[in-house]
Amino acid sequence: MFDIVRTRWRQKYQTMAWPDGPPPALPARFAGRPRLAAGPVENLRDALAACPTGALDVAEGQGRLDLGKCLFCRACQQACSDGQVSFTTEHQMAARQRQDLVIRPGQDSPAPARHELAARLFSRSLKLRQVSAGGCNACEADCNVLSTLAWDMGRFGIQFVASPRHADGLLITGPVTRNMQLALRKTYDAVPGPKIVIASGACAISGGPYAGHAEQSDGCAAAVPVDLFIPGCPPHPLTILDGLLRFVGRLEERE
Amino acid sequence: MSDFLHVYNAHAFPAADCPQVDFETFRRQVVEAVAGGARLAVLTAQQAASQDSRLIAVLMGLEAERLSVLSCPVGSSYAALTPQCPAAHWFEREIAEQTGIQPAGHPWLKPIRFIPGPQGSAPLPGVADMFGMAGSEVHEVAVGPVHAGVIEPGHFRFQCHGETVYHLEILLGYQHRGVERALRGGPDRRTRHYMETLAGDTTIGHAHTWCRATEALAGTRVPARAQAIRGLAAELERLANHIGDLGALAGDVGFLPTQSYCGRIRGDVLNMTAALCGNRFGRGLLCPGGVAFDVDGPLAEELLRRLERISTDAGGAIELMFRTPSVLARMEGVGALSTETARQIGLVGPAARACGVDIDVRRDQPYSIYRFSHIPVCTWSDGDCFARAYVRWLEIQHSLTFVKEQLRSLPAGAICQPPQPLRAGQMTVAVVEGWRGQIVHLVSTDAAGRFDLYKVVDPSFYNWFGLACVLRGQQISDFPLCNKSFNLSYCGHDL
Numbered sequence: 001m002f003d004i005v006r007t008r009w010r011q012k013y014q015t016m017a018w019p020d021g022p023p024p025a026l027p028a029r030f031a032g033r034p035r036l037a038a039g040p041v042e043n044l045r046d047a048l049a050a051c052p053t054g055a056l057d058v059a060e061g062q063g064r065l066d067l068g069k070c071l072f073c074r075a076c077q078q079a080c081s082d083g084q085v086s087f088t089t090e091h092q093m094a095a096r097q098r099q100d101l102v103i104r105p106g107q108d109s110p111a112p113a114r115h116e117l118a119a120r121l122f123s124r125s126l127k128l129r130q131v132s133a134g135g136c137n138a139c140e141a142d143c144n145v146l147s148t149l150a151w152d153m154g155r156f157g158i159q160f161v162a163s164p165r166h167a168d169g170l171l172i173t174g175p176v177t178r179n180m181q182l183a184l185r186k187t188y189d190a191v192p193g194p195k196i197v198i199a200s201g202a203c204a205i206s207g208g209p210y211a212g213h214a215e216q217s218d219g220c221a222a223a224v225p226v227d228l229f230i231p232g233c234p235p236h237p238l239t240i241l242d243g244l245l246r247f248v249g250r251l252e253e254r255e
Numbered sequence: 256m257s258d259f260l261h262v263y264n265a266h267a268f269p270a271a272d273c274p275q276v277d278f279e280t281f282r283r284q285v286v287e288a289v290a291g292g293a294r295l296a297v298l299t300a301q302q303a304a305s306q307d308s309r310l311i312a313v314l315m316g317l318e319a320e321r322l323s324v325l326s327c328p329v330g331s332s333y334a335a336l337t338p339q340c341p342a343a344h345w346f347e348r349e350i351a352e353q354t355g356i357q358p359a360g361h362p363w364l365k366p367i368r369f370i371p372g373p374q375g376s377a378p379l380p381g382v383a384d385m386f387g388m389a390g391s392e393v394h395e396v397a398v399g400p401v402h403a404g405v406i407e408p409g410h411f412r413f414q415c416h417g418e419t420v421y422h423l424e425i426l427l428g429y430q431h432r433g434v435e436r437a438l439r440g441g442p443d444r445r446t447r448h449y450m451e452t453l454a455g456d457t458t459i460g461h462a463h464t465w466c467r468a469t470e471a472l473a474g475t476r477v478p479a480r481a482q483a484i485r486g487l488a489a490e491l492e493r494l495a496n497h498i499g500d501l502g503a504l505a506g507d508v509g510f511l512p513t514q515s516y517c518g519r520i521r522g523d524v525l526n527m528t529a530a531l532c533g534n535r536f537g538r539g540l541l542c543p544g545g546v547a548f549d550v551d552g553p554l555a556e557e558l559l560r561r562l563e564r565i566s567t568d569a570g571g572a573i574e575l576m577f578r579t580p581s582v583l584a585r586m587e588g589v590g591a592l593s594t595e596t597a598r599q600i601g602l603v604g605p606a607a608r609a610c611g612v613d614i615d616v617r618r619d620q621p622y623s624i625y626r627f628s629h630i631p632v633c634t635w636s637d638g639d640c641f642a643r644a645y646v647r648w649l650e651i652q653h654s655l656t657f658v659k660e661q662l663r664s665l666p667a668g669a670i671c672q673p674p675q676p677l678r679a680g681q682m683t684v685a686v687v688e689g690w691r692g693q694i695v696h697l698v699s700t701d702a703a704g705r706f707d708l709y710k711v712v713d714p715s716f717y718n719w720f721g722l723a724c725v726l727r728g729q730q731i732s733d734f735p736l737c738n739k740s741f742n743l744s745y746c747g748h749d750l
């Protein structure tokens with residue numbers, strides 16, 4: 001017993017101050033929200049060829065970047081001859097609407113994530129059933145991190161629960177493999193209404209690196225209606241928690 | 256006298272030199288070598304349009320420091336190796352499922368991933384001819400694919416009598432996303448991402464294996480500095496996962512202090528990897544030819560500072576657990592596997608070392624930095640949950656020392672040798688000791704220098720059957736603990 005108390009004392013208090021205090025420092029080399037600068041589209045040619053998922057493309061005579069497909073690998077940045085594509089260390093990226101994930105030159109402000117129904121019903125208690133539907137387990141790992149004492153997501157009343165029957169909604173990761181289609185459907189049906197669905201990570205939003213493979217469904221939107229999109233490969237825990245808090249209206253949207 | 260070709264870890268050889276014998280000779284030599292103490296690292300079938308199908312086997316431990324390769328032509332069916340060589344069990348089920356080639360006489364032939372067969376018929380996941388038990392008080396417990404925690408999907412079926420498990424059947428494939436298929440014809444701009452996401456918690460492990468295979472096929476030499484940084488990243492990956500696993504094990508026996516501390520310390524280690532390359536899992540750090548990010552003086556200093564803190568905190572949290580009698584009582588003797596069984600089924604990594612199987616690729620088939628900086632191999636003999644936990648703790652301590660040494664003595668020089676295109680008609684086997692055990696990539700190129708074979712064997716592929724074995728005779732309530740003591744990858748298995 002004495003041993004336990006002594007160890008507890010040595011380990012100190014470790015829960016971060018955010019969102020009341022500053023957010024945890026992100027590494028200097030972190031690839032957060034990308035930024036597009038206006039420029040001749042010819043100069044994007046090499047960047048387009050380097051992009052593994054087609055997240056970067058050209059429409060209406062200018063570049064655009066789909067956060068929902070992006071793996072944040074920065075191959076585009078390295079290949080781009082005139083610096084039109086760059087990456088900030090901004091973590092805020094989750095969005096309520098799928099189309100809001102598409103970034104165009106000069107468009108730097110994060111999209112809204114607030115969900116009226118969720119803000120009304122779940123702002124003090126949001127129970128989520130996580131469904132892992134393919135992918136590589138990195139998204140799951142960074143969801144699990146939110147339950148550790150550094151992040152302590154429970155302080156906001158947000159929790160992962162064991163049964164879909166106890167849940168207010170699903171948090172889905174993975175591109176939804178063929179072998180998970182039925183299980184995802186059944187889990188969704190088992191959640192009592194009104195319910196919400198969160199797609200976390202490039203796989204769940206667009207299929208990620210597996211987009212186009214016959215073995216999966218290019219994300220979960222084909223199977224269930226999605227209320228919040230959290231980009232990243234995998235999304236940083238701060239990106240996830242920020243998205244969840246804005247979703248339920250616990251964090252002010254930035255102008 | 257055997258016909259095997261013995262090659263060093265990640266050395267390329269002309270694909271035409273891969274020795275080919277008739278099936279009977281192949282079968283006899285593989286079975287005899289494994290019976291004599293060698294280990295089956297790969298058994299796979301290669302189907303090519305231009306030629307007949309062939310079986311390829313890669314063995315470890317037959318010849319010091321080297322891997323031994325043998326192949327034979329195969330028709331639509333052959334006499335299964337599994338009855339004489341249990342380590343072939345999972346490989347032969349994979350061959351049957353992927354190619355339709357039948358290993359006749361296989362005692363337990365059924366899908367391992369539930370993928371559409373060569374004829375296109377798609378089996379329902381989790382629906383198979385299962386091993387069953389009959390009797391009035393026998394009952395079956397079915398769990399998954401969606402589990403209670405935030406974990407990957409898989410289906411478990413327990414055959415129980417009262418609380419005692421007589422048999423556990425593990426049905427996977429829910430994470431199958433077609434990576435091996437998509438790799439053929441590469442490399443292309445997605446190859447790196449397939450590698451880094453074969454198993455997200457083993458990003459460095461698989462990326463390292465891929466880089467080494469690619470470098471061998473292209474004839475690229477990796478600068479010393481890059482090798483050291485790769486070693487650094489590999490040991491950080493081991494540290495993060497082992498520390499996380501010990502925390503999770505503590506949680507499964509209800510010892511919350513260590514669970515809470517280790518969960519947080521694991522994050523601190525991941526953040527060290529993020530300091531290297533921006534990503535907590537090491538995405539984008541390794542590239543063919545070296546590494547994409549350098550570690551300069553101030554960063555090395557900073558990492559050393561953080562490491563001091565992590566050593567103290569991890570030591571305190573983990574030793575607390577191992578000093579607590581109620582924790583030990585819960586782990587000792589639970590889920591034990593004998594050295595003999597571990598060898599027979601071909602267990603790898605810490606799970607094998609916990610059974611007293613003295614193997615570690617870093618020492619046995621040494622590569623890159625581990626040829627110069629040795630890490631002691633840690634074994635334990637009991638093969639139970641305690642042993643699997645304790646071996647991790649021993650490995651954590653050695654990895655901490657190794658990372659500190661590397662940070663203090665990074666060699667000077669470039670961090671990347673620009674990669675050349677892959678040479679045509681080459682073959683190589685790259686093996687790396689990931690944190691779960693050996694990662695094997697068997698790769699060959701066609702006449703245009705594209706992958707015509709890219710076989711990935713994740714350590715979990717070897718070890719899932721080990722988990723099924725340890726559950727026999729255990730209480731069903733011991734499953735979470737036993738499962739966590741292996742902590743296997745679903746996606747790494749399912750590919």
Ligand code: SF4
Nearest residue numbers: 051070071073074076
């Ligand atoms: S960072 Fe995103 S947009 Fe750029 S190349 Fe990678 S996936 Fe494409």
